[in-house]
Amino acid sequence: MPVTEGTRPxxxxxxxxxxxxxxxxASAIIERSMLSYSRGWLVFVSGVLEPLFYLVxxxxxxxxxxxxxxxxxxxxxxxxxxxxxxxxxxxxxNGAVFDSTFGVFFKFKYAKTYDAMLATPIxxxxxxxxxxxxxxxxxxLYAVAFFGVMNVMGLVTSPWALLLVPVALLVAFAFAAIGMxxxxxxxxxxxxxxVQLAVVPMFLFSTTFFPLSVFPGPLQVxxxxxxxxxxxxxxxxxxxxxxxxxxxxxVAYLAALAAFGVFATSRRLAGLLLR
Amino acid sequence: MVxxxxxxxxxxxxxxxxxxxxxxxxxxxxxxxxxxxAGKSSTMRMIAAVSPRSDGELKxxxxxxxxxxxxxxxxxxxxxxxxxLDSELTVRQNLQVYGRYFGxxxxxxRRKAAELMGFAQLGERAEDEVxxxxxxxxxxxxxxxxxxxxxxxxxxxEPTTGLDPQARHLLWDRLFRLKSEGxxxxxxxxxxxxxxQLCDRLVVMDGxxxxxxxxxxxxxxxxxxxxxxxxxxxxxxQDAVVAVAGGLAQRMEVLPDRLLLYTDSGESALERAYAxxxxxxxxxxxxxxxxxxxxxxxGRSLVE
Numbered sequence: 390m391p392v393t394e395g396t397r398p399x400x401x402x403x404x405x406x407x408x409x410x411x412x413x414x415a416s417a418i419i420e421r422s423m424l425s426y427s428r429g430w431l432v433f434v435s436g437v438l439e440p441l442f443y444l445v446x447x448x449x450x451x452x453x454x455x456x457x458x459x460x461x462x463x464x465x466x467x468x469x470x471x472x473x474x475x476x477x478x479x480x481x482x483n484g485a486v487f488d489s490t491f492g493v494f495f496k497f498k499y500a501k502t503y504d505a506m507l508a509t510p511i512x513x514x515x516x517x518x519x520x521x522x523x524x525x526x527x528x529x530l531y532a533v534a535f536f537g538v539m540n541v542m543g544l545v546t547s548p549w550a551l552l553l554v555p556v557a558l559l560v561a562f563a564f565a566a567i568g569m570x571x572x573x574x575x576x577x578x579x580x581x582x583x584v585q586l587a588v589v590p591m592f593l594f595s596t597t598f599f600p601l602s603v604f605p606g607p608l609q610v611x612x613x614x615x616x617x618x619x620x621x622x623x624x625x626x627x628x629x630x631x632x633x634x635x636x637x638x639x640v641a642y643l644a645a646l647a648a649f650g651v652f653a654t655s656r657r658l659a660g661l662l663l664r
Numbered sequence: 665m666v667x668x669x670x671x672x673x674x675x676x677x678x679x680x681x682x683x684x685x686x687x688x689x690x691x692x693x694x695x696x697x698x699x700x701x702a703g704k705s706s707t708m709r710m711i712a713a714v715s716p717r718s719d720g721e722l723k724x725x726x727x728x729x730x731x732x733x734x735x736x737x738x739x740x741x742x743x744x745x746x747x748x749l750d751s752e753l754t755v756r757q758n759l760q761v762y763g764r765y766f767g768x769x770x771x772x773x774r775r776k777a778a779e780l781m782g783f784a785q786l787g788e789r790a791e792d793e794v795x796x797x798x799x800x801x802x803x804x805x806x807x808x809x810x811x812x813x814x815x816x817x818x819x820x821x822e823p824t825t826g827l828d829p830q831a832r833h834l835l836w837d838r839l840f841r842l843k844s845e846g847x848x849x850x851x852x853x854x855x856x857x858x859x860x861q862l863c864d865r866l867v868v869m870d871g872x873x874x875x876x877x878x879x880x881x882x883x884x885x886x887x888x889x890x891x892x893x894x895x896x897x898x899x900x901x902q903d904a905v906v907a908v909a910g911g912l913a914q915r916m917e918v919l920p921d922r923l924l925l926y927t928d929s930g931e932s933a934l935e936r937a938y939a940x941x942x943x944x945x946x947x948x949x950x951x952x953x954x955x956x957x958x959x960x961x962x963g964r965s966l967v968e
Contacts, residue, residue, distance in 0.1 A: 409733045417764040424761060425752035501748035507714055508742040509765040509813075510734035663714050664675070 411514035418519025440480035462631040474624035485561040488524040489568035513658035528561025547630025560620035566650020573657035672719035680706040682872035693849040695866030703872040704852035741815030784808035800831030856954040888952035891930040895944040
């Protein structure tokens with residue numbers, strides 16, 4: 390007889406959550422993702438290349454037209470160095486959203502992958518953490534590649550910039566969690582238009598390409614509610630080593646979003662699949 | 665293994681299961697027979713601890729699914745109505761990854777996957793993706809997958825629906841083997857032959873309730889006659905015969921396309937029919953099946 394691990398309380402989550410929700414096996418779901426992507430590794434190449442194209446375009450294109458802008462501390466900085474950390478945040482967002490909406494929707498609606506998982510001791514929170522965790526790992530891989538290129542291009546000027554990678558993971562985590570929660574509401578593939586409708590303006594207006602001061606007053610308030618704004622601000626400050634206390638607020642906003650997303654996803658999965 | 669009392673499942677205003685009592689013993693093959701929408705799958709999902717009951721009592725492997733869901737699921741095998749194999753993985757990976765969901769070690773699932781591919785006759789397709797497999801192969805893989813944790817209780821929801829006869833017989837053979845190894849089987853089906861082949865005991869479900877319970881032969885003896893005479897008539901002529909034919913047998917069922925006469929001797933009923941001037945297009949004398957039981961209990965045939 391094989392030894393099937395029961396629901397022995399290991400770790401904090403296992404002790405405070407009902408066993409029906411979480412079995413502590415999110416890692417098995419990440420294993421599944423690794424296997425499934427090990428044969429489709431080419432998608433990784435595209436995920437790494439896409440933000441690099443942007444970076445190169447800005448370096449040889451916009452960089453000529455717009456030479457210098459005011460950086461986070463008010464000091465002048467090259468436009469490319471201004472945009473690069475924002476692009477890193479945006480690529481973390483894009484990768485995470487793509488993975489956690491398209492991928493999840495397909496598995497949820499058509500392949501019934503999660504039904505199969507939930508017939509085992511695995512619970513909805515395992516599925517949420519496993520899938521979101523995978524999106525974060527993928528986002529992290531892209532971030533490392535991007536960060537390397539930023540270095541090579543001389544866009545990194547502060548040792549604080551090393552923190553860009555963990556911040557990219559946090560951004561990916563927040564967007565993957567929210568994205569997966571949203572994916573459970575999608576009914577048909579055409580509704581992915583709504584995902585685009587949320588992601589594209591966020592990409593364009595979250596101070597990615599121009600500073601907040603460019604926007605009229607009331608719009609500034611709206612911008613500051615966008616999750617990507619917080620990722621961009623964090624990264625831009627870190628990339629030049631200008632730190633300020635509001636960064637704690639940015640981190641808290643993203644962390645809260647991530648936590649809410651995980652919670653909402655597991656609730657939705659339980660509500661839809663275990664009924 | 666399973667003990668249900670007055671089990672109820674409601675979805676909003678709709679009551680899918682309306683008070684079901686079931687007792688499944690270790691080592692037996694137990695069937696839920698009924699048409700689509702009878703409440704079989706809802707009952708199965710409650711037993712599989714993936715659907716909380718709305719009312720009544722339920723114990724699976726001696727535990728309450730509401731409280732011990734994961735512990736129950738760890739000892740169950742589930743073959744869902746619709747194959748939900750992982751289309752992004754190969755045959756072998758499907759088995760291994762599923763074993764990992766149960767918390768089994770990598771070494772164990774590697775051995776187990778090899779063993780199960782042999783059992784399901786899929787060894788040659790081990791490194792293939794799932795999508796190009798035939799319906800029968802996918803079904804066998806789903807069954808193999810459900811065995812990865814060496815379950816004590818195997819739940820099969822319409823295991824052979826949509827398969828060709830050859831694939832069905834191969835599948836039944838695998839299920840017999842499992843049963844002989846002591847695995848308890850619970851099967852839902854709307855196929856009479858499947859229920860007769862596989863089940864030691866079954867319940868006939870209709871409209872969320874249990875209409876009858878027993879072994880296939882018991883049910884036939886209780887609710888039907890030894891033989892059935894089927895008479896077919898040219899379109900439009902059947903109605904005229906109904907009045908005449910009524911007295912020829914113990915019981916008669918009028919179906920849209922034929923008359924069923926329930927009697928202990930089909931041949932002599934046919935002779936009497938001819939003697940009364942009944943001239944069917946064709947006639948058939950056969951033994952009673954569970955289909956006749958179902959017809960008797962509900963007034964409808966199972967598969968339309």
